[in-house]
Amino acid sequence: MNTSGGAAAAGRAGNSDALEHLARVGLIALGIVHLLIAWLALQLAWGGGSGSADQSGAMATLAEQPLGKPLLWVLTVGLLALAVWQLAELTRKVPGLRSTGEERKKAVTGTVKTVAKVVVYVFLAITAFRFASGGGQSSSGQEQQTVAGVFAWPGGRFLVGIAALVLIGVGVYHVHKGVTKRFMKEIDAAQTSAGERRTIERLGQVGYPAKGVALAVVGGLLGWAAVTFDAAKASGLDGALRTLLEAPFGKALLTLVALGIAAFGVFAFFRARYPERT
Known part of the structure; x- marks a missing residue:
């Protein structure tokens, strides 16, 4: 071959x-x-x-x-x-x-x-x-069913814990990527105007950390499910956002995360218009 x-x-x-x-x-x-x-x-x-x-x-x-x-x-x-x-x-x-x-x-x-x-x-x-x-x-509810199925495997609890750590790590990486502006590597900046570059930077600086927070919360919920050996504690993005809503100042916090996710969406449009050249 x-x-x-x-x-x-x-x-x-x-x-x-x-x-x-x-x-x-x-x-x-x-x-x-x-x-x-x-x-x-x-x-x-x-x-x-x-x-x-x-x-x-x-x-x-x-x-x-x-x-x-x-x-x-x-x-x-x-x-x-x-x-x-x-x-x-x-x-x-x-x-x-x-x-x-x-x-x-x-x-x-x-x-x-x-x-x-x-x-x-x-x-x-x-x-x-x-x-x-x-x-x-x-x-809704599928995450708990999936985790319950994995718990039934040999070492399933350990696998769920690893998945949780991976999600938390990805979330932290997204925050880091937003803070350090590493996301600009995904844009062909040479094709953009100065104003567009500033807009893209602001969108990435807001969007990546917001998505990172959401992913980290998903990972945290999954990790808690592994620690307690209770699949009902696991949840996906919807559950993570509802968890943020239940936190102190939850309405304001969830609003900020939602606006950040929207910023990430607009950033994706700019990626489509100016994809990186490799």
């Missing part, structure tokens, strides 16, 4: 104009999903929402709108293209995995991040597909 030929083909696919255009659609899809989650979170904060403030709730909201189903099909294709685009990125990281020292460390870190993105994009694409085809449903 000619693996080098396959890698070259994947690299060409990753650089193709058609795939890049589809990936842009995927980035716009990410932006739409985050804006919908932010809207649901604001409704939750101010007492006007009953749906799940998470990905499934966002897709359900979209499905109920005029032309929502066709748009969900477009989002499904775009998100899958985004996943393939990230897979193509892996081919450029493979040579680094065979090196040593700092270069290998960077390649390993980059590979882990890319694989994680692929998993997220595929999950979102599957969710969009289910709602587009009429088979989608709210994720």
Whole structure:
């Protein structure tokens, strides 16, 4: 089997104009999903929402709108293209995995991040597909069922604990990424004006930490479920946002996180317009 030929083909696919255009659609899809989650979170904060403030709730909201189903099909294709685009990125990281020292460390870190993105994009694409085809449903309660199933595995409690630590770590990384402006590496800044760059920076500085806080709370709830060996303690994004609402000054805190998630959504639109060049 000619693996080098396959890698070259994947690299060409990753650089193709058609795939890049589809990936842009995927980035716009990410932006739409985050804006919908932010809207649901604001409704939750101010007492006007009953749906799940998470990905499934966002897709359900979209499905109920005029032309929502066709748009969900477009989002499904775009998100899958985004996943393939990230897979193509892996081919450029493979040579680094065979090196040593700092270069290998960077390649390993980059590979882990890319694989994680692929998993997220595929999950979102599957969710969009289910709602587009009429088979989608709210994720409420599914997290507890999943965790309860994992608890039944040998070492399941340990696996849930690891997953919790990973989520908390990802949340902390998002906050760090926002504070240090590392997100600007995802933007082809040379194509932007000075005003656009300032806007993009502000959006990233607000959006990444807000998303990081939400993910860290999800990880904390999952970790508490592992510590107490109680699957009912586990929850997804909707549960994390509801936990923030129950905290002191919860309404204000949830409002700030919702606005931050909205900022992340708008940042995704700028990523679609000015994708980084590799």
